[in-house]
Amino acid sequence: MNKLFIHNPLFRILSPLCSGILVYLLILLINNNVGQLKEEFLGQELYVCIGLAYLIQEYSRLSLFFFERIKQPRSFALKIVLQALLSVIVCISLVSVDMYAYFKWVLGFTPSFSELAVFNIIFSIFTLIYFILYLSHQFLYKTNTQKMEQELQARDAVEKDFHQFKRGINPTLLFESLESLIVLMKKDKDAAELLVDHFSAVYRYILSKKTRELLPLGEELKILNEFLLLFGHLPYRKLRMGKIAVMDTLIVPGAVLFSIEQIIRSTIASETELVLELKEEEDHFLLCYEPQEKIVYSLDDDKLKELADTYRYYTEKEVGVGEADPLKYIRIPKLKIDEGSNH
Known part of the structure; x- marks a missing residue:
């Protein structure tokens, strides 16, 4: 006044x-x-x-x-x-x-x-x-x-829709895949066909889930292998999934793929595989791994800001990065339909 x-x-x-x-x-x-x-x-x-x-x-x-x-x-x-x-x-x-x-x-x-x-x-x-x-x-x-x-x-x-669209299209991964495809087409046509198969499977999944607000974690884990095989054709550290705890939870479409992509991009490239485990807490699930991070691109909360902003529409629990020596992890909230309007 x-x-x-x-x-x-x-x-x-x-x-x-x-x-x-x-x-x-x-x-x-x-x-x-x-x-x-x-x-x-x-x-x-x-x-x-x-x-x-x-x-x-x-x-x-x-x-x-x-x-x-x-x-x-x-x-x-x-x-x-x-x-x-x-x-x-x-x-x-x-x-x-x-x-x-x-x-x-x-x-x-x-x-x-x-x-x-x-x-x-x-x-x-x-x-x-x-x-x-x-x-x-x-x-x-x-x-x-x-x-x-x-x-x-x-x-x-509008910002939410834009972030979902941007995360769905993922222009960085799109261009990297096309660049790798151009190189493989000249060297190994069979490998190029495999890359196209992995690429189309991942993007078909991402685009088909854009109209859904939440989906079971199991649906995203089904496409995870194709996602890791796609990154296997790119110049990054190879990653494989270790122990996966069985969980009954919902997630925002693309949440696991986006988180694993940030882990891959922040890890130093080498011949040895990076093992990722999926663990369970009472209100969250964790993507755990032993970090070997790049000097100029380390994984922190800022790298997950888009995902965290999306999750705020559904829950007050935070998406974040944490460490428990020797592991580093990404904590993602569990979601259930019956938790109320904000969950």
């Missing part, structure tokens, strides 16, 4: 000045004393009107802080009505006391009921206008906030 324009110092100075002059002109018009403008515009009554305008506007401004903090009543409409009524009542009280004191001690006579009524009605209208300005700003802010939230949700959805 501190960003509301009515709290701007310039507005607090100029607004009462303008409203005070308008009140003075209205009172002259009601009392048929417009002719006094020719005689003396900057009269004593004008300063009184401006002073009252400052007093009432500052009260109205401070009252907004008070009503922002109270929790009762819970009904928004009832709270607005109560705030408007109290603002008018306090305005009438301030105007009545101040104008009575001005008439009594400055002008030397007691004001009539009609004179007080004119001042109270005009200042009450200005108080309500001030309150409506605040209320309209709040409604506008609420509407804009809702639209911004919708825009952010839409942007998150």
